[in-house]
Amino acid sequence: MTKALDRPPVRSAGVSALRRSVRFDVRLVGLAGVLVLLCVIGLITRPETFLTQDNLSTMLRLAAAIGVVSVGMTFVIIAGGIDLSVGSIVALSSVWMTTLATQSYGPVVMVLCALLVGLGCGLINGALVSYGKVVPFITTLAMMASARGLAERLSGRQTQVVTETGFTDFFRASVLGIPVLVIMLALVFAVGWIVLNRTTFGRRTYAIGGNAEAARLSGINVKLHTALVYGISGLCCGIAAIMVVARTTSGASTNGLFYELDAIAAVVIGGTLLSGGRGSLIGTLIGVLIFTVLNSIFTQNNLDTDIQNIAKGAIIVGAVLLQHTTARRRKRKPPARTDPDPQPTNTNGSQS
Amino acid sequence: MDLSLHAASADEGVEPLLAMRGIVKLFPGVRALDGVDLEVRAGEVHCLLGQNGAGKSTLIKTLAGAHQPDAGEIVWRGEAITLPSPVAALKRGIATMYQELDLIPSLSVAENVFLGHERARFGFTRPAAARAETAALLERLGHAEISPDEEVGRLSAAGQQLVSMARALAHDARLIVADEPTAALASDEVDNLFRIIAELTASGVAVVYISHRLEEIRRIGHRVTVIKDGRTVAANLDARESPTSDLVDLMAGRKVQTAFREVGEATVELGDVLLDVRGLSRDGEFRDVTFSVRAGEIVGLAGLVGAGRSEVLETIFGARKADAGTVSVDGRTLRPGSVASAVKAGVGLAPEERKSQALLLDMSVTHNVTLASLDEYSRLGFSQRGRETRDSASTLDRLDLRPADPWRLVRTLSGGNQQKAVVARWLVHGCRVLLLDEPTRGVDVGARAELYRLIHELAATGVAIVLVSSEIPEVLGLADRVLVLREGDVLADRPANELTEGDVLDMVMEGSAA
Structure with missing residues (x-):
């Protein structure tokens, strides 16, 4: 009996949780609409090739590396930071894992090497931001330069071909017609989503980005957590490096060029605030896919990349403007509903 | 300077420079100002007295054009005016020096002085002109040694105060509002500030002076207006002759404590000591704070803003690291400077902001x-x-x-x-120890009563509570025991029912007087 009495608040909470998630999805629906629209354009201009399994595989295989990097970037940006070094870390990891020495130890060591190099660079970023109190922009800008430089030095600016066939055979294979790279992309997104939305680590990431001081005064170890978030971004770069090496069967210091810009663009049009505290991985995923489809449309129709870049810029600005208007509308509406005692916005005028 | 010239009480003949009549300012849920009158003459230092929350800051923001009054009139040099913006007030010659200095630390002295009205021709700044004028202003203030090119952030608090004042003068102000200008100053710097104020008033500039220190008001003030709960309760008193007890009574007003007592009357059985603070100190903030709180007890920290109250709470909580002393909860000493350690031991902080x-x-x-x-x-x-x-x-x-x-x-x-x-x-x-820093700030009157009830209920369940509030009636009404802090020192540790609002006001405001 008492249990039954206990239930109502929970149920009402469930209902509003549902309402909340539905409301949250409204923005993503708009974004998904843009994606669908782009697919329709692709289908109309290239009806015979666009929706073939071949093209979809190619598209997603190309999207895989940048997608994984964007997952890490989403974590960093939600935590209130920025990571400009992702492209360079991809380059360094890809070079380090394909040196003759590393390749001689076999594919497992190659993979581990990429992951460790990525993670290490990320943790160095994190330690500098957290404990060295260097602004994220500067820290990762420095890493961007240094990691790329180290990659050039290690490789002597030569493209290092992968001769280890065990590695290429595994990562270039397909399971049930789905390329391994695409499966990896899906896995990284799934794990990222669970960590961000279902674990205390994720909750703390949002909390730190939303109000670092409040998080600190709630007993959260903000410094350690921030360092780990950059570590995650670095680790994602390591995974992306494996993908790039698998796709091109080579490692080079020119890999991952401009990945930081593409990743930030995907995260931002996915609705994550650059100021931190708010954002979603699903938005990021849609953001990545929008750019991928756009790319495919342009290559399939043999259009120049310059026009593609112009379109890309327009989409970034358009998406962000759209979010501003919806955010403003949402902000105006709800408080007027049922608030019994209105918020005294500036009563401390008499108290300071 | 001949103060007796101005000290005359209410002689009719002089037309006031500024008259504010029946000023009302509403914020959602609060009447911040409820009919304030203020009359200021040219060449006088007019002191504004009132407790925290009485409406002083709202009043001066209205005068500065930062707030628009909902009712009442402002008469400036015989003419009814409105002040729709801070710029409008400055153009009329009303300049305000806020309590928290509104200077830009990374800019130079000259750039700050002419911020918003830069010396320029065809859109190009004229740094030489600004420098020269700033140098002249600083010289007039008796501080020619401050270079107009110095970065403001490198100046001492007193130096920044001077820049702020130079900025007021640069606007050719006829009325300068100074909100607790001495709060951050050492005593010789205060002397210099007072000399400057005296020179300004001698040249016909009026100063509206806000301070919690009665002895300052006695030194430089001419007339006093007391406000309480958004109303003027006494206007144009003689600043030097009015007895301290009268001023304190006017500020304290009717005994508000009863309202709290009723809620708290059902006395709680106190348990063992939960929070024990021994000799806690932080350089430049507070010294040798020692007290303990039992389960179910509410201890209030009273004092002015800047007396070190919030700093004490944050240090207990580990958000600031103590230079000396210990904090223990239930007999176990907390790791200094570790929020995690405090939280784990069951300490919670509801911070000021x-x-x-x-x-x-x-x-x-x-x-x-x-x-x-x-x-x-x-x-x-x-x-x-x-x-x-x-x-x-x-x-x-x-x-x-x-x-x-x-x-x-x-x-x-x-x-x-x-x-x-x-x-x-x-x-x-x-949590078993709850630290509440200004829990009712920005909370409207109805919701306050609820929070008071809640605080009592929590105590009744055996939570040890430390409460900081700028409103003395609130501390006296809620707490079982009160610590009075002044400039980082604990002046008293007494049961709340042995203290009156007047006692506490005396302690926090006098002290430096005699």
């Missing part, structure tokens, strides 16, 4: 409530969202937080309900 220090405004109430207890609401790192929602919903219910929607964004809650969300965070965590 709710929005910037405590809340995640764009997250739900539930996520805010469980923020300090994430480890308890997780298994192997995965959040247990059902339990989390259930517990936060029942806590919100217990605190009567409205609307009782655990998924509502905190941003959309009223001030009082936001404060409840902060308290709920520590209740869910099972």
Whole structure:
């Protein structure tokens, strides 16, 4: 009996949780609409090739590396930071894992090497931001330069071909017609989503980005957590490096060029605030896919990349403007509903 | 300077420079000003007295054009005017020096002095002209040694105060409003400031002077206006002759304490000592603070802003690291400077700045409530969202937080309900020592009564509570025991019912007087 009495608040909470998630999805629906629209354009201009399994595989295989990097970037940006070094870390990891020495130890060591190099660079970023109190922009800008430089030095600016066939055979294979790279992309997104939305680590990431001081005064170890978030971004770069090496069967210091810009663009049009505290991985995923489809449309129709870049810029600005208007509308509406005692916005005028 | 010229009480002949009559200013849920009158003559130092929350700052912001009054008139040099913006006030010759200096530390002295009205020709700044004029102003203030090219951030507090004053003069101000200008100054710097003020008034400039230190008002003031609860309770008193007791009584007004006592009357059986603070010190903030709080006891820290109250709370909580002394909870000493250690021992802090220090405004109430207890609401790192929602919903219910929607964004809650969300965070965590810093700031009158009731209920369940408030009646009314702090020293530690509002006011304001 008492249990039954206990239930109502929970149920009402469930209902509003549902309402909340539905409301949250409204923005993503708009974004998904843009994606669908782009697919329709692709289908109309290239009806015979666009929706073939071949093209979809190619598209997603190309999207895989940048997608994984964007997952890490989403974590960093939600935590209130920025990571400009992702492209360079991809380059360094890809070079380090394909040196003759590393390749001689076999594919497992190659993979581990990429992951460790990525993670290490990320943790160095994190330690500098957290404990060295260097602004994220500067820290990762420095890493961007240094990691790329180290990659050039290690490789002597030569493209290092992968001769280890065990590695290429595994990562270039397909399971049930789905390329391994695409499966990896899906896995990284799934794990990222669970960590961000279902674990205390994720909750703390949002909390730190939303109000670092409040998080600190709630007993959260903000410094350690921030360092780990950059570590995650670095680790994602390591995974992306494996993908790039698998796709091109080579490692080079020119890999991952401009990945930081593409990743930030995907995260931002996915609705994550650059100021931190708010954002979603699903938005990021849609953001990545929008750019991928756009790319495919342009290559399939043999259009120049310059026009593609112009379109890309327009989409970034358009998406962000759209979010501003919806955010403003949402902000105006709800408080007027049922608030019994209105918020005294500036009563401390008499108290300071 | 001949003060007796100005000290004459209410002689009719002189036309006031400024007259504010019946000024009303409403904020949602609060009448911040409820009919204030203020009359200032050219060449006088007019002191504005009142407790925290009496409406002084709102009044001067109205005068500075930062707030628009909802009723009342402002007469400036015989002409009824409106001040729609700070620029309008400056153009009339009304300059305000705010308590927190509104200077830009990374710019030079000259750039700050002419900020907003830069010396320029065809859109190009004329730095030489600005430098020369700034140098002249500083010389007039007796501080030619300050270079107009110096970065303001490198100056001492006194130096910055001078820049602020130079800026007021640069606008050719006829009325300068100074809000606690001596708060950050050493005593020789205060002397210099007073000399400058005397010279200014001798040249016909009027000064509206706000200070909590009665002895300053006696030294430089001519007339005094006392405001209380947004109303003028006494106008144009003689600043030097009025007895201290009269001024304090006027500021304190009727005995408000009874309102709190009723709630707290059912006395709580006190338990063992839960929080024990021994010789806690931090250089330049507070010295040798020692007290203990029993389970069920409410201890209030009274004192002016800047007396070190919030610093004491934050140091107990580990958000600041103590230079000396210990804090122990239930006999176990906390690790200094470690919030995690305090939280683990069951200490909770509701900080002074709710929005910037405590809340995640764009997250739900539930996520805010469980923020300090994430480890308890997780298994192997995965959040247990059902339990989390259930517990936060029942806590919100217990605190009567409205609307009782655990998924509502905190941003959309009223001030009082936001404060409840902060308290709920520590209740869910099972805290046994609760540190409340200005819990009713920005909370409207009705919601305050509820918070008072809540604080008493918490104490009744055996929570040890330390309360900081700038409103003395609130501290006296809620607390069982009161510590009075002044400039970092504990002046008294006494049962609340042995103290009156006047006693506490005397202690926090005098001291430096005699």
